[in-house]
Amino acid sequence: MTPIVLTMTWVAFLLGMAWYIAVLDGLWAAAREGRQPRAPLANPLYRCATILRQQSNLTEAPDLLNWRLAPALYAGLAGTGVALVPFSSASVLADLEVGIVWWGAVEALTVVVVFLHGWSANSQLGLIGAYRYVAIGLPVMLISMFVLIAAALPAESLAVPKIIESQHELWNVIRQPLGLPLFLLLGLSLSFRGPFNYADSADLADGTASEISGAARLVWEFARLAMLVATAAMAATVFLGGYLGPVLPGPLWLLLKTAVVLVLLVALSHLFARISPSRMLTLIWIVLMPLAFIDLVWAGLVAL
Amino acid sequence: MLERLAARAPVPVFVAMGRDRAPAVERLLRNADIDVTATPRHASILLVAGRVRDSDQAYLDRLHDQLPHPRATFWWGDEQGDDVDEARRAASSDDPVVALRVLYRNLISGAHASETHRLADEPPAPWRGKGDHGQGGEGMMGGVPYGRMMPMPPTPDIRDGLTLDVYTTQIGPFMPYWPAGLVLEVTFQGDVIQSAEVVNPTYPPRDVDRVPFDHLLHETTALAQIERARAAHHLVCIARLLSLVGLPTLSRRAQILAARVRANETIAIAPLRKAAARSGLKAALAPGLGRIDDRLARELGGPVQRAAGHAIDHRSDNPTYTRLDFTPVMQTQSDCRARLAQWFDEAEQALALVSAAPDAMIDHGALIEAPWAHRAPPIDYRVTELLPGLEWSEALLVLNSFDSAALCRMAPLEAP
CATH class of the missing domain: 3.40.50.12280 (Rossmann fold)
Known part of the structure; x- marks a missing residue:
């Protein structure tokens, strides 16, 4: 692919998959409530128009620079994450030798950006959302790094294309069965959905997003979806062989695998209740972190 | 476009x-x-x-x-x-x-003009921020909104001993998942409530499910009407808790079931209960969260009392109900989990009674247990005593584990 085609594919992938999640959310909610979905394909567009039609408001004495930048930075981080994902053996926007480290930076900076978003509005519910997100986001990030390093071990490289190539014989989801489920939890945490929605939850009147409206809110909501897309694409790449597959062209395989992972992520976000932040912290440190460590040790022993 | x-x-x-x-x-x-x-x-x-x-x-x-x-x-x-x-x-x-x-x-x-501000657009207190981004005072502490020095708490956090900055704010009266009308002045450290004071009490409860109970005062009323109202009331209470633990779709399902019960449709609650259990509802309500003492449970009465292990229900003394072998259901733990389980049990029992005796009538003037707490004068136990030490999400769960009549009794206006 030429750089222009590659860039257009990257944009279309992000926008298309974000819309796909919004449609899935609508269908899932209708099915679970036992009612007919309301214009499932067009409803995301209607909602975008509604948000855009609203004025971008101000709070009293916000940290305006950070408040306005946070949604754009969050969307940018999601876009950067997708840029690491190869669409085929010769088509990757950001072909880095240290792709996994770059993804780790995306995760770490997401924690910073979400905190800034909640803090800079100068509002108590947003601030509580920000506090809670940092508390949960940091340990989840550690789990993710453990499982990603484990996935990089068979490839003996931190470059994402080489991790794909190392899965010609066997996908990492088989080789390291704990990796994918733990990584999916990261997806929920990075986009604060369902059981991991501690930043923008209903009990905080939408938390860090409780004070935004208009274009800023649209960017924020899009960024949440885009971050889920990035995580799903990375999961499909690192654990499910990415573009590898018979008959169909590589980009289509990536698209299909990402779409399947997104169905899983949407299901997880609707299926499970959110426990209190302190209990979640206990669960992360006492149960999930050791599991991630076992995954890493397991991968290390197999690589030996 | x-x-x-x-x-x-x-x-x-x-x-x-x-x-x-x-x-x-x-x-x-x-x-x-x-x-x-x-x-x-x-x-x-x-x-x-x-x-x-x-x-x-x-x-x-x-x-x-x-x-x-x-x-x-x-x-x-x-x-x-x-x-x-x-x-x-x-x-x-x-x-x-x-x-x-x-x-x-x-x-x-644009056919309908947007409404203008009702209040003057000016800050309630003068801003004294000095930082590059208006972030308040000087030095490492940076200040807090309104540029005051960061007030350090007089005592460490009551949960884990960490010393964080405290801030006090008013919550209510129109906050979602919040008792309508209630205004509390809440002091936080992080997301943990340190103290709470009632500023304005809740609005008195007026419940649509009250109609058959009022009707019973003057006329013979069908048992089915009474029990359907009970099931609908409890389903609405359940819906609030489901939404708060991040299960909005199940919450809507509970709301839809409540509407169908009121419309005299036949419904089953078990699938909803099973779906909620599979979603980890029990894990979302920590054991012991919102536990109240026996005295308070008895004073509040209704499902709250039965969730504390007291099988007291006026229906036990009514001949129509005794003919149906009615026995009050109850829990033992008197916490949020127990109150939720009580709502589920009572709603299912109510619908079972409707199925068992669809045409049974109750004589007018009979004393029948209402689905909510006793409506009586305020009791000397403030809702605010339940909240200190809880995280914000837990506090909302505790508040919403009581029906509106119970909350109304527990949040009277502070004495001047």
């Missing part, structure tokens, strides 16, 4: 719950044409449902000014003055969905 697309979206509405309107507003929550927002910043229409206390008018004005333009206020109830035009009001007996949709369409097309 933008207007045309926006006009087809669900109408974004923020509900300011006044007196008497809670059950009616539940109808909106179930309607796919209405998007009841969690914050006024995401709404285009402020729906004032029912009468608002004079002392809450200032809160309502502040709420109004937070809605982004274009915005409008819609009054739903019988108390609004003649100065409100027809397009922005509906009687309490009317369904406002069509009127809301028309108002919204006119609002975004």
